Amino acid sequence: MNFKRFDTLSWKIVGFSLTSLALTAAILLVGYYGTSLLIWLNPSRSFWGVKLLRWVINNIGSTPIVILMGIPLFIFFILKLSRNTTSNLHNISSGVQAIADGNLSFKVPVTGTDELGKLAENMNLMAGKLKSAIEEERAAAKAKNDLITDVSHDLRTPLTSVLGFLEYVENDRYKNEVELRYYVNIAYEKSLALKKLIDDLFEYTRVSSSGLPLNLKPVDLGKLLEQLVEEFAPVLKQADMSYRIHTDKDPLIIHGDADELVRLYENLFTNAVRYGKEGKILDISVYRTDDRVIATCTNYGNPIPATDLPHLFKRFYRVDKSRSRETGGSGLGLAIAKSITELHGGMISAKSSRKQTEFETSFPASE
Ligand SMILES: Nc1ncnc2c1ncn2[C@@H]1O[C@H](COP(=O)(O)OP(=O)(O)O)[C@@H](O)[C@H]1O
Ligand SMILES: [Mg+2]
Structure with a gap:
Protein backbone atom coordinates (compact mmCIF):
# COMPACT_ATOMS: atom_id res chain seq x y z
CA MET A 1 0.00 0.00 0.00
CA ASN A 2 1.28 3.41 -0.92
CA PHE A 3 1.24 5.47 2.29
CA LYS A 4 2.64 8.50 0.46
CA ARG A 5 -0.84 9.13 -0.90
CA PHE A 6 -1.94 9.90 2.66
CA ASP A 7 0.91 12.34 3.31
CA THR A 8 -1.29 15.29 2.38
CA LEU A 9 -2.82 18.13 4.32
CA SER A 10 -6.40 16.89 3.83
CA TRP A 11 -5.55 13.44 5.21
CA LYS A 12 -3.71 15.06 8.10
CA ILE A 13 -6.82 17.09 8.97
CA VAL A 14 -8.92 13.89 8.83
CA GLY A 15 -6.33 12.16 11.06
CA PHE A 16 -6.21 15.00 13.58
CA SER A 17 -10.01 15.14 13.82
CA LEU A 18 -10.43 11.38 14.27
CA THR A 19 -7.61 11.18 16.87
CA SER A 20 -9.02 14.16 18.80
CA LEU A 21 -12.48 12.59 18.68
CA ALA A 22 -11.14 9.27 19.95
CA LEU A 23 -9.13 10.90 22.73
CA THR A 24 -12.11 13.05 23.78
CA ALA A 25 -14.39 10.00 23.78
CA ALA A 26 -11.85 8.03 25.81
CA ILE A 27 -11.59 10.77 28.44
CA LEU A 28 -15.38 11.19 28.63
CA LEU A 29 -15.78 7.45 28.98
CA VAL A 30 -13.16 7.31 31.74
CA GLY A 31 -14.95 10.29 33.37
CA TYR A 32 -18.33 8.58 33.15
CA TYR A 33 -17.16 5.28 34.65
CA GLY A 34 -15.05 7.16 37.20
CA THR A 35 -18.10 9.11 38.38
CA SER A 36 -20.24 5.97 38.55
CA LEU A 37 -17.50 4.25 40.55
CA LEU A 38 -17.29 7.19 42.96
CA ILE A 39 -21.05 7.19 43.52
CA TRP A 40 -21.04 3.43 43.94
CA LEU A 41 -18.17 3.54 46.42
CA ASN A 42 -19.82 6.31 48.42
CA PRO A 43 -23.50 5.54 48.49
CA SER A 44 -23.96 7.33 51.84
CA ARG A 45 -23.18 10.64 50.03
CA SER A 46 -21.07 11.76 52.93
CA PHE A 47 -18.27 13.08 50.70
CA TRP A 48 -19.16 16.59 49.50
CA GLY A 49 -17.75 16.03 45.99
CA VAL A 50 -20.11 13.12 45.45
CA LYS A 51 -22.97 15.28 46.68
CA LEU A 52 -22.14 17.92 44.11
CA LEU A 53 -21.88 15.32 41.32
CA ARG A 54 -25.29 13.89 42.17
CA TRP A 55 -26.81 17.34 42.20
CA VAL A 56 -25.31 18.20 38.82
CA ILE A 57 -26.46 14.94 37.24
CA ASN A 58 -29.98 15.30 38.62
CA ASN A 59 -30.43 18.99 37.79
CA ILE A 60 -28.44 19.51 34.58
CA GLY A 61 -28.40 16.03 33.05
CA SER A 62 -25.46 14.03 31.71
CA THR A 63 -25.85 14.98 28.02
CA PRO A 64 -25.17 18.72 28.48
CA ILE A 65 -22.20 17.80 30.69
CA VAL A 66 -20.80 15.47 28.03
CA ILE A 67 -21.22 18.27 25.44
CA LEU A 68 -19.82 20.95 27.75
CA MET A 69 -16.74 18.92 28.52
CA GLY A 70 -16.38 17.24 25.10
CA ILE A 71 -16.16 20.44 23.02
CA PRO A 72 -13.24 22.04 24.91
CA LEU A 73 -11.47 18.68 25.08
CA PHE A 74 -11.87 18.18 21.32
CA ILE A 75 -10.60 21.74 20.64
CA PHE A 76 -7.66 21.19 23.00
CA PHE A 77 -6.58 17.95 21.27
CA ILE A 78 -6.99 19.23 17.76
CA LEU A 79 -4.92 22.34 18.59
CA LYS A 80 -2.20 20.19 20.20
CA LEU A 81 -2.05 17.69 17.35
CA SER A 82 -1.97 20.31 14.58
CA ARG A 83 0.66 22.44 16.31
CA ASN A 84 3.45 21.25 13.97
CA THR A 85 1.41 21.97 10.88
CA THR A 86 0.39 25.45 12.03
CA SER A 87 3.97 26.26 13.03
CA ASN A 88 5.06 25.20 9.52
CA LEU A 89 2.42 27.54 8.09
CA HIS A 90 3.67 30.29 10.36
CA ASN A 91 7.27 29.71 9.19
CA ILE A 92 6.19 29.87 5.57
CA SER A 93 4.29 33.07 6.13
CA SER A 94 7.29 34.73 7.81
CA GLY A 95 9.44 33.42 4.94
CA VAL A 96 7.16 35.08 2.39
CA GLN A 97 7.34 38.29 4.41
CA ALA A 98 11.17 38.11 4.59
CA ILE A 99 11.45 37.46 0.85
CA ALA A 100 9.02 40.30 0.13
CA ASP A 101 11.25 42.54 2.25
CA GLY A 102 14.18 41.64 0.00
CA ASN A 103 15.96 39.15 2.24
CA LEU A 104 16.52 36.55 -0.46
CA SER A 105 19.01 34.54 1.61
CA PHE A 106 16.21 33.61 4.02
CA LYS A 107 15.69 29.85 4.18
CA VAL A 108 12.30 28.51 5.27
CA PRO A 109 12.92 25.37 7.37
CA VAL A 110 11.58 22.38 5.47
CA THR A 111 9.83 19.84 7.71
CA GLY A 112 7.86 16.96 6.31
CA THR A 113 6.97 15.98 2.80
CA ASP A 114 3.34 17.13 2.66
CA GLU A 115 2.16 20.14 0.65
CA LEU A 116 3.57 22.57 3.23
CA GLY A 117 7.00 20.89 3.08
CA LYS A 118 6.92 21.09 -0.69
CA LEU A 119 5.76 24.70 -0.55
CA ALA A 120 8.68 25.58 1.76
CA GLU A 121 11.08 23.74 -0.54
CA ASN A 122 9.76 25.56 -3.62
CA MET A 123 9.91 28.90 -1.84
CA ASN A 124 13.58 28.34 -1.01
CA LEU A 125 14.20 27.36 -4.61
CA MET A 126 12.37 30.43 -5.88
CA ALA A 127 14.27 32.76 -3.53
CA GLY A 128 17.57 31.20 -4.66
CA LYS A 129 16.71 31.69 -8.33
CA LEU A 130 15.54 35.24 -7.72
CA LYS A 131 18.78 35.98 -5.88
CA SER A 132 21.02 34.72 -8.66
CA ALA A 133 18.91 36.57 -11.26
CA ILE A 134 19.29 39.82 -9.33
CA GLU A 135 23.02 39.24 -8.84
CA GLU A 136 23.41 38.55 -12.57
CA GLU A 137 21.51 41.72 -13.36
CA ARG A 138 23.73 43.71 -10.99
CA ALA A 139 26.90 42.22 -12.49
CA ALA A 140 25.65 43.09 -16.00
CA ALA A 141 24.91 46.67 -14.95
CA LYS A 142 28.36 46.96 -13.37
CA ALA A 143 30.02 45.47 -16.46
CA LYS A 144 28.21 48.04 -18.61
CA ASN A 145 29.35 50.86 -16.35
CA ASP A 146 32.94 49.63 -16.33
CA LEU A 147 32.84 49.33 -20.10
CA ILE A 148 31.71 52.93 -20.47
CA THR A 149 34.51 54.08 -18.15
CA ASP A 150 37.15 52.06 -20.02
CA VAL A 151 35.84 53.17 -23.38
CA SER A 152 35.70 56.87 -22.59
CA HIS A 153 39.32 56.66 -21.47
CA ASP A 154 40.45 54.75 -24.54
CA LEU A 155 38.58 57.03 -26.93
CA ARG A 156 39.76 60.23 -25.31
CA THR A 157 43.49 59.49 -25.61
CA PRO A 158 43.71 59.24 -29.43
CA LEU A 159 41.09 61.95 -29.87
CA THR A 160 43.13 64.36 -27.75
CA SER A 161 46.18 63.79 -29.91
CA VAL A 162 44.17 64.16 -33.15
CA LEU A 163 42.83 67.47 -31.86
CA GLY A 164 46.31 68.54 -30.74
CA PHE A 165 47.88 68.01 -34.16
CA LEU A 166 44.94 69.55 -36.00
CA GLU A 167 45.23 72.58 -33.73
CA TYR A 168 48.83 73.09 -34.91
CA VAL A 169 47.51 73.10 -38.47
CA GLU A 170 44.52 75.29 -37.67
CA ASN A 171 46.73 77.91 -35.98
CA ASP A 172 49.38 77.76 -38.73
CA ARG A 173 51.98 76.59 -36.26
CA TYR A 174 54.06 74.70 -38.81
CA LYS A 175 57.28 75.77 -40.44
CA ASN A 176 56.79 74.40 -43.92
CA GLU A 177 54.74 72.06 -46.04
CA VAL A 178 56.73 69.02 -44.85
CA GLU A 179 55.84 69.71 -41.25
CA LEU A 180 52.23 70.38 -42.18
CA ARG A 181 52.06 67.02 -43.96
CA TYR A 182 53.68 65.37 -40.95
CA TYR A 183 51.04 66.71 -38.55
CA VAL A 184 48.17 65.86 -40.85
CA ASN A 185 49.58 62.39 -41.32
CA ILE A 186 49.77 61.76 -37.57
CA ALA A 187 46.22 63.07 -37.12
CA TYR A 188 45.10 60.75 -39.92
CA GLU A 189 46.87 57.70 -38.44
CA LYS A 190 45.40 58.40 -35.01
CA SER A 191 41.94 58.79 -36.55
CA LEU A 192 42.35 55.41 -38.20
CA ALA A 193 43.27 53.89 -34.84
CA LEU A 194 40.25 55.58 -33.34
CA LYS A 195 38.01 54.16 -36.03
CA LYS A 196 39.49 50.70 -35.47
CA LEU A 197 38.81 51.02 -31.76
CA ILE A 198 35.21 52.06 -32.38
CA ASP A 199 34.74 49.21 -34.86
CA ASP A 200 36.18 46.71 -32.35
CA LEU A 201 34.04 48.14 -29.62
CA PHE A 202 30.95 47.82 -31.75
CA GLU A 203 31.96 44.25 -32.55
CA TYR A 204 32.64 43.48 -28.90
CA THR A 205 29.30 44.79 -27.64
CA ARG A 206 27.55 42.97 -30.46
CA VAL A 207 29.06 39.55 -29.71
CA SER A 208 29.14 39.87 -25.94
CA SER A 209 25.40 40.47 -25.60
CA SER A 210 23.90 37.11 -24.80
CA GLY A 211 21.02 37.49 -27.24
CA LEU A 212 23.15 37.57 -30.41
N1 LIG B 1 49.74 35.44 -30.88
C1 LIG B 1 50.16 36.23 -29.88
N2 LIG B 1 51.47 36.23 -29.54
C2 LIG B 1 51.89 37.01 -28.53
N3 LIG B 1 51.10 37.83 -27.81
C3 LIG B 1 49.80 37.89 -28.11
C4 LIG B 1 49.26 37.08 -29.16
N4 LIG B 1 47.95 37.31 -29.23
C5 LIG B 1 47.67 38.24 -28.30
N5 LIG B 1 48.77 38.58 -27.63
C6 LIG B 1 48.83 39.53 -26.50
O1 LIG B 1 47.53 39.63 -25.95
C7 LIG B 1 47.08 40.99 -25.93
C8 LIG B 1 45.59 41.05 -26.15
O2 LIG B 1 45.26 40.70 -27.47
P1 LIG B 1 43.97 41.32 -28.15
O3 LIG B 1 42.83 41.11 -27.22
O4 LIG B 1 43.85 40.78 -29.53
O5 LIG B 1 44.27 42.86 -28.16
P2 LIG B 1 45.12 43.72 -29.18
O6 LIG B 1 44.15 44.68 -29.74
O7 LIG B 1 46.16 44.38 -28.33
O8 LIG B 1 45.69 42.82 -30.23
C9 LIG B 1 47.88 41.67 -27.00
O9 LIG B 1 48.03 43.03 -26.72
C10 LIG B 1 49.20 40.92 -26.95
O10 LIG B 1 50.02 41.50 -25.97
MG1 LIG C 1 44.30 41.66 -31.37
Missing part, protein backbone atom coordinates in the same frame (compact mmCIF):
# COMPACT_ATOMS: atom_id res chain seq x y z
CA PRO A 213 21.29 35.50 -32.99
CA LEU A 214 23.55 32.91 -34.62
CA ASN A 215 22.92 31.52 -38.05
CA LEU A 216 23.90 27.98 -37.11
CA LYS A 217 24.70 25.49 -39.86
CA PRO A 218 27.04 22.52 -40.16
CA VAL A 219 30.47 24.02 -40.88
CA ASP A 220 33.66 22.13 -41.78
CA LEU A 221 36.14 23.98 -39.58
CA GLY A 222 39.12 22.53 -41.51
CA LYS A 223 37.82 23.86 -44.83
CA LEU A 224 36.82 27.19 -43.31
CA LEU A 225 40.31 27.76 -41.91
CA GLU A 226 42.04 26.61 -45.12
CA GLN A 227 40.02 29.16 -47.06
CA LEU A 228 40.48 31.92 -44.50
CA VAL A 229 44.25 31.57 -44.20
CA GLU A 230 44.53 31.60 -47.98
CA GLU A 231 42.71 34.93 -48.03
CA PHE A 232 45.11 36.04 -45.33
CA ALA A 233 48.18 35.20 -47.43
CA PRO A 234 48.79 38.79 -48.67
CA VAL A 235 48.78 40.12 -45.09
CA LEU A 236 51.22 37.38 -44.07
CA LYS A 237 53.41 38.11 -47.09
CA GLN A 238 53.53 41.77 -46.22
CA ALA A 239 54.75 40.82 -42.74
CA ASP A 240 57.30 38.50 -44.35
CA MET A 241 55.54 35.48 -42.86
CA SER A 242 54.28 32.20 -44.24
CA TYR A 243 51.70 29.72 -43.04
CA ARG A 244 51.40 25.95 -42.67
CA ILE A 245 48.01 24.34 -42.21
CA HIS A 246 47.38 20.79 -41.18
CA THR A 247 43.83 19.44 -41.15
CA ASP A 248 42.62 15.89 -40.45
CA LYS A 249 41.24 14.00 -43.40
CA ASP A 250 37.98 13.24 -41.59
CA PRO A 251 35.28 15.85 -41.83
CA LEU A 252 35.68 18.38 -39.03
CA ILE A 253 32.10 19.48 -38.76
CA ILE A 254 30.77 21.73 -36.05
CA HIS A 255 27.48 23.52 -35.64
CA GLY A 256 28.40 27.14 -36.19
CA ASP A 257 27.83 30.53 -37.73
CA ALA A 258 30.47 30.75 -40.45
CA ASP A 259 30.61 34.58 -40.47
CA GLU A 260 31.19 34.74 -36.72
CA LEU A 261 33.77 31.93 -36.84
CA VAL A 262 35.64 33.87 -39.55
CA ARG A 263 35.69 36.88 -37.22
CA LEU A 264 37.04 34.75 -34.41
CA TYR A 265 39.97 33.35 -36.42
CA GLU A 266 40.66 36.68 -38.13
CA ASN A 267 41.39 38.03 -34.66
CA LEU A 268 43.75 35.15 -33.88
CA PHE A 269 45.54 35.45 -37.24
CA THR A 270 45.86 39.24 -36.90
CA ASN A 271 47.45 38.75 -33.48
CA ALA A 272 49.82 36.10 -34.81
CA VAL A 273 50.99 38.56 -37.48
CA ARG A 274 51.08 41.49 -35.10
CA TYR A 275 52.92 39.80 -32.24
CA GLY A 276 54.62 36.82 -33.89
CA LYS A 277 56.18 38.44 -36.91
CA GLU A 278 59.71 37.56 -35.80
CA GLY A 279 58.86 33.85 -35.74
CA LYS A 280 58.10 34.04 -39.50
CA ILE A 281 55.59 31.20 -39.42
CA LEU A 282 51.92 30.81 -38.57
CA ASP A 283 50.95 27.20 -37.92
CA ILE A 284 47.31 26.15 -38.02
CA SER A 285 46.13 22.72 -37.10
CA VAL A 286 42.59 21.33 -37.07
CA TYR A 287 41.80 17.87 -35.73
CA ARG A 288 39.14 15.86 -34.05
CA THR A 289 39.12 14.14 -30.68
CA ASP A 290 36.27 11.93 -29.44
CA ASP A 291 33.52 14.48 -29.45
CA ARG A 292 35.26 17.78 -30.17
CA VAL A 293 36.82 19.61 -33.06
CA ILE A 294 39.97 21.45 -32.07
CA ALA A 295 41.76 24.20 -33.97
CA THR A 296 45.09 25.64 -32.87
CA CYS A 297 46.86 28.71 -34.09
CA THR A 298 50.56 28.93 -33.24
CA ASN A 299 53.22 31.56 -33.74
CA TYR A 300 56.81 31.61 -32.59
CA GLY A 301 58.78 33.97 -30.41
CA ASN A 302 57.50 36.93 -28.36
CA PRO A 303 56.25 34.84 -25.41
CA ILE A 304 53.38 36.04 -23.24
CA PRO A 305 54.42 36.15 -19.54
CA ALA A 306 52.64 33.54 -17.40
CA THR A 307 51.21 36.28 -15.18
CA ASP A 308 49.41 37.82 -18.17
CA LEU A 309 47.97 34.59 -19.55
CA PRO A 310 44.91 34.44 -17.22
CA HIS A 311 43.90 38.01 -18.16
CA LEU A 312 44.47 37.79 -21.89
CA PHE A 313 40.81 37.35 -22.82
CA LYS A 314 39.59 40.27 -20.74
CA ARG A 315 38.51 43.27 -22.72
CA PHE A 316 41.09 46.06 -23.12
CA TYR A 317 43.83 43.81 -21.70
CA ARG A 318 47.16 44.23 -23.42
CA VAL A 319 50.39 42.60 -22.33
CA ASP A 320 52.64 45.48 -23.20
CA LYS A 321 50.52 48.58 -23.13
CA SER A 322 52.87 50.91 -24.97
CA ARG A 323 53.93 48.33 -27.53
CA SER A 324 50.36 47.31 -28.30
CA ARG A 325 49.36 50.90 -28.72
CA GLU A 326 52.20 51.31 -31.15
CA THR A 327 50.97 48.25 -33.04
CA GLY A 328 47.48 49.72 -33.02
CA GLY A 329 45.64 47.11 -30.91
CA SER A 330 42.47 47.90 -29.00
CA GLY A 331 42.83 45.03 -26.54
CA LEU A 332 39.42 43.78 -27.64
CA GLY A 333 40.44 41.13 -30.19
CA LEU A 334 40.72 38.21 -27.77
CA ALA A 335 37.63 39.31 -25.81
CA ILE A 336 35.70 39.20 -29.10
CA ALA A 337 37.25 35.79 -29.92
CA LYS A 338 36.24 34.45 -26.51
CA SER A 339 32.65 35.69 -26.80
CA ILE A 340 32.22 34.16 -30.24
CA THR A 341 33.72 30.85 -29.05
CA GLU A 342 31.45 30.70 -26.02
CA LEU A 343 28.36 31.62 -28.07
CA HIS A 344 29.11 28.39 -29.97
CA GLY A 345 29.43 26.37 -26.76
CA GLY A 346 33.19 26.21 -27.27
CA MET A 347 36.29 26.99 -25.24
CA ILE A 348 39.35 29.08 -25.99
CA SER A 349 42.68 29.01 -24.20
CA ALA A 350 46.23 30.25 -24.62
CA LYS A 351 49.60 28.64 -23.91
CA SER A 352 52.88 30.39 -24.26
CA SER A 353 56.49 29.31 -23.83
CA ARG A 354 59.76 30.84 -24.95
CA LYS A 355 59.50 28.87 -28.14
CA GLN A 356 55.88 29.35 -29.14
CA THR A 357 52.50 30.86 -28.37
CA GLU A 358 49.46 28.74 -29.10
CA PHE A 359 45.76 29.62 -29.04
CA GLU A 360 43.43 26.66 -28.93
CA THR A 361 39.71 26.66 -29.70
CA SER A 362 37.58 23.62 -29.16
CA PHE A 363 33.96 23.06 -30.19
CA PRO A 364 31.51 20.20 -29.76
CA ALA A 365 31.71 18.08 -32.93
CA SER A 366 28.52 17.65 -34.87
CA GLU A 367 27.93 14.34 -36.64
